Amino acid sequence: METYHDNWNACLLFRNKQLTKQLKEYQNASVLAECSSSLLVSLGQLLRLHQNPSYGIIREETEWTNLFTVIDMFYGGCLSEQLSSYGLSMQELKVCYLISARLGNKAIAVLFNITPCSVLKAKQRIKGKLTLSAADCLDKYIQQY
Numbered sequence: 001m002e003t004y005h006d007n008w009n010a011c012l013l014f015r016n017k018q019l020t021k022q023l024k025e026y027q028n029a030s031v032l033a034e035c036s037s038s039l040l041v042s043l044g045q046l047l048r049l050h051q052n053p054s055y056g057i058i059r060e061e062t063e064w065t066n067l068f069t070v071i072d073m074f075y076g077g078c079l080s081e082q083l084s085s086y087g088l089s090m091q092e093l094k095v096c097y098l099i100s101a102r103l104g105n106k107a108i109a110v111l112f113n114i115t116p117c118s119v120l121k122a123k124q125r126i127k128g129k130l131t132l133s134a135a136d137c138l139d140k141y142i143q144q145y
Contacts, residue, residue, distance in 0.1 A: 042066035053107040071101045077145050086129050099142045
């Protein structure tokens with residue numbers, strides 16, 4: 001009888017995971033259905049950043065604002081509000097958003113037309129402003145928001 005209950009619990013847990021995943025996909029799809037055309041453009045830009053980053057994908061501040069909105073929708077929270085008290089510059093906030101979107105140093109460097117070493121230095125400055133220790137990982141810290 002014990003094995004039957006264990007198997008039943010395992011089946012229920014598996015089905016719960018499936019339904020949770022389907023619900024998340026449905027929520028993402030419903031968010032997209034309500035998006036404006038500018039947010040859909042930003043979604044395309046985010047996809048390009050992941051697949052083939054290049055300098056100049058995002059040119060204007062309004063495009064950055066829309067990209068922030070898309071990243072907040074897909075990666076959770078409102079990062080700009082959560083980081084507002086740390087006095088980050090707009091460039092540092094952009095780096096944080098790109099980290100939140102799980103972009104690597106090379107992709108960020110290509111987007112800003114800088115070296116990956118410059119991205120590391122920028123991350124170190126951000127860590128200082130966020131009062132993180134040297135042992136803390138900025139990427140994990142930002143992605144947990």
